[in-house]
Amino acid sequence: MLIKTRKSYQLSEQQVTDESVYHSRRDLLKKLGYLGAGSLLAQSAASQASPIDFFSSKKDTVFQRHALTYAKAEESSQILTPEAKITTHNNFYEFGTNKGDPVENAQDFNVNPWQLKISGEVDKPYTLGYDDLFKRFPLEERIYRLRCVEAWSMVVPWVGFGLAQLIKQAAPNSKAKYVAFETLYDPKQMPGQESRRIGGGVQYPYVEGLRIDEAMNPLTFMSVGLYGKTLPAQNGAPIRLVVPWKYGFKSIKSIVGIKLVEHKPPTTWNILAKNEYGFYANVNPEVDHPRWSQASERRITTGGLFARNRIATLPFNGYGEEVAQLYKGMDLRKNY
């Protein structure tokens, strides 16, 4: 007899809110007519909404995702965040600063062809094309908690490979002390880079960095997919970093450059507000953001408005066993 057991992360269809409902949410709010002046301005630039859209809110293009072949993750007791939430609640300022902007504005983002250059202090620099991203390294699934610096979190089934593999293949030399990452700079495709207003005043291209030992840690992951398919544009297609013990802004999206460097590279949010966002940005309930507490978080899973989902935030987002030794002897209050 065939007995099918449902894994904890295999949510049933009825648990997942229909995608179209999610996509129409901004429109619903607009129809309520009460968004701020800025949103009204953003509306014209972002979605070119005309009165006709009222009746047919049909998108011209929909970003295409493909199924991936990968080694499945072990069963997890964590409740996964439904795919519809992971793909509609995004901080990707290149496509607008509201959480719902990226899914609206990134649908015609073109990721093929793509070039990811690995360079710097390495003996064998190389470039990965779009297909290489999915073929060069064996793909596996990792279920990671993602903790945003804004004090909400999700549980995401990523698909990808360890960053260490990618770096090793370039054969870094002894000067390689840090890894610098860079997002695509393409204002034609990314309205947030074109307009300061849409992009939230961030200096583009978005850049991030890790110490080499952080980058080589087995947890540090290059994601090319989620929920078994290639990444949606709004989640950082075609390839992004995932560093699960650090605040989400470290996990840079749509990467075109990975450079091994000798000195600590600049990082976007640190440039923007030094006293609020450090280079390390390790999840730490003891060190508050100057403007809000980091002691607890709202875990976004299946519940709605009434979900009792406030949980204590764990040091290193619960990955202390794997990464705490990286920071031995460091004052994490100073190195926030």
Add this chain to the structure above:
Amino acid sequence: MSASANTTKQVTFKSVFLRNRVLLLKIAIHLLAFLPLFGLYFLAFTEQLGADPVEEVIHFTGIGAFNLLLLSLMISPMAKKFRQGYLVQTRRLIGLYSFTYACLHLLNFLAFEVQFDLKLFFNEILDRPYITVGMAALIILLSLAITSITALRRRMGQKWQKLHNWVYIAALLIALHFFWSVKSDIVEPMIYFTIALFLLALRKDKIKRWFK
């Protein structure tokens, strides 16, 4: 007999409208202020408000409160400019709706963001300057809402106007609260700040007098 009555006092659509214009305006305000709230919570309760309805309801009610407060501050300059004195009769209602939105803004934060963790709630109000500033504005709005009752207004005499001038301070505090709460997208808060300053500038003579 009846014919002569008609000639002395014509009952036209226009005259009925003019006689009831304040009432009609108030009905419109009730609808325009209440329906969005109804829609918001309907969408939230039926899980149609996206991945994080908590953020949505907090932002919506916060921005709504500010929009309504700024609208209430536009009333008397408009009434003067266009010589439509009756408009002033709608000011209290708009102000009270602004207060209602602001209360919901705080309640949303308490119920859905910190989820009745009272220690966290009070710590955040006291420790986080931008929340402290917002709370100060809400206390001002509360005192204005209570004293908006006609009987109290009469009893307070001249003190009433003095107290209600605090609405200008509240507008600035809310602008600051908004500006301070965002991560980096300051354009929208700046627009609001500018509108608030403009509305205060229209009253510069009045404000100058306080400092004499």
